Amino acid sequence: MTVHDVRLENVTKQFAEVTAVDDMSLDVESGKFYAFLGPSGCGKTTTLRMIGGFEEPTEGTIYLGDRTVTGLPPYKRDVNTVFQSYALFPHLTVFENVAFGLRRRGVKKQLLRGQVDEMLRIVGLEGYGGRRPKQLSGGQQQRVALARALVNRPRVLLLDEPLGALDLKLRKEMQLELKRIQHEMGFTFIHVTHDQEEAMTMADRIVVMNRGRIEQLGDPAELYERPRTAFVASFLGVSNLLPGVVAGPELVRLESGQELRVAAGVLNGHTGAVSVGIRPEKVRIGGDGANRLAGQIVERAYVGVSTQYVVKTDVGQVSVYVQGAGAHVPGEQLQLSFDPESAFVVSRSEEDRP
């Protein structure tokens, strides 16, 4: 039986005229690394703040474990937050910053010293206890913020885009570091981000959000291979979406009249207007895939690991990524193919939503 650390039940958050979170329900499994992924304004941060107790839902209930926490102030909730701005206390030393939560909960002095030192060691800041936050680099401040939250051993750790202010190299390091710490400590992490690559790198489960609702929830591979909506397909990586209508149990007829095969079951529940989605790296030039498209190269870009082509076909432009330096040039006529198993299908009414 899976244990749930956080449960949202029909949670809605209304700010004046704006619905930030719209009737959202979610079970967060214990000990897993979750990412709330979505564009700005999708409600991911509001959801996090409601779990933390900084916002109250307009409707619905939030549980931590078996306990209803709706209406409880932040200091009565067994969660801790790593804030986007770090929000370290400038008047306290690193040690006192990390000790803040323990002191409020009346942890004995002898125990406290050991716990703080241990946590500083885990985040790689041994010996920095006497410094002030201002004397640390951005990456180090980030680690203090993490230590300050983790030292309390919360049921759930909330991370509000904490890596946003770091430069790319440090970001990558911290992503792996966070994952390591999560594994080491085994707490549930909920990480808010708008960066799909970050979410894919770190999370066990990704909750893709759009306009206050959950678009899709799944592990990274599931979301990438089988996106259920056009939004998810285009938010996680690049997708070619070819509009058509359902023409059989494994068949979609494109606007050009051409028919494409898809894997069994992919069309389950779909009728009428759909789009066949195919990732650029799954399309081959030439090849013997069951689905074929004829076209002409209009653009070519060599980006090192791959060569990216834009090919004009009579069902629209198709992006194709080929490993290494491709030999084809713009203007060239060619045949594209892909396997039915690589394709996914999204409903078009979904795609047409403004």
Place this chain on the structure above:
Amino acid sequence: MRLLHRQKGAIPYMLLAPGMAWLLVFFVVPMWYLAKMSLSSGLFPLFNFGWAWGNFHDAISLYKPQFVRSGQYAAIATAIALVVSYPLAYWIAFRGGRWKNLFLLLVIAPFFVTYLIRTLAWQTILSDNGVIVKTLQHVGILGSDGRLLATSAAVIAGITYNFLPFMVLPLYVSLEQVDQRLIEAAEDLYASKPRAFMRVTLPLSLPGVFAGVLLTFIPAAGDFINAQLLGTPRQYMIGNVIQSEFLAVRDYPTAAALSFVLMAAILVLVLVFARILGTERLTVSHV
């Protein structure tokens, strides 16, 4: 090229020059003159310099009550101003919203009227036939012949009122800079709202408390208008003594010595105060 370089080096000094000149003419020279006067003897208008240290001894021994009273009144007024101003500044900084500037304007609005006129207005407010005295007599807090004017309370109230904006403004500035996210962080780390205030907001606003206390206490300790208009000679402060020594008695040496003693006393108090609050804390800026 070299000329330009040399000119560039001179620019900071040129920018400093007007201020330095101002200080020299209006601060250093008068201080020098005052210092010399405090060690002179003789009768107006002829005073002779002669290391007359006795002036200081006389000043302290003759006017000790006024010195003590000045310190007491200024300290009480500063304390009341702090207690009244902190919630006010807190409220404007955190709850003022878009009306912040209006509230700040209201705080400094009294400054549009002269100090003297404002204090005279207090004379009317506290007068024996005024509404306040009558009301207090009616409810029995004051006796039927009790009065407010010409009491210590009136002088302290006047000082508090007159210097209140000097307390509110620095408090507001330091509270306004306190990052709200720090308070959220404190609450996230199991601090209730009062605890978050004690552990985060209050320590971060101490520079404002420090500045406000100095800006209020220093002018209050040297004030003479409030004691003169709202009190009697029994409420006179050291400022009144210095004023009358200079303008009425014309005993310049004693007046000068009194001024120096007052300055020294305030300086010592400020240093002790800075020590207590801790200078390191005050230099930590909020980022």
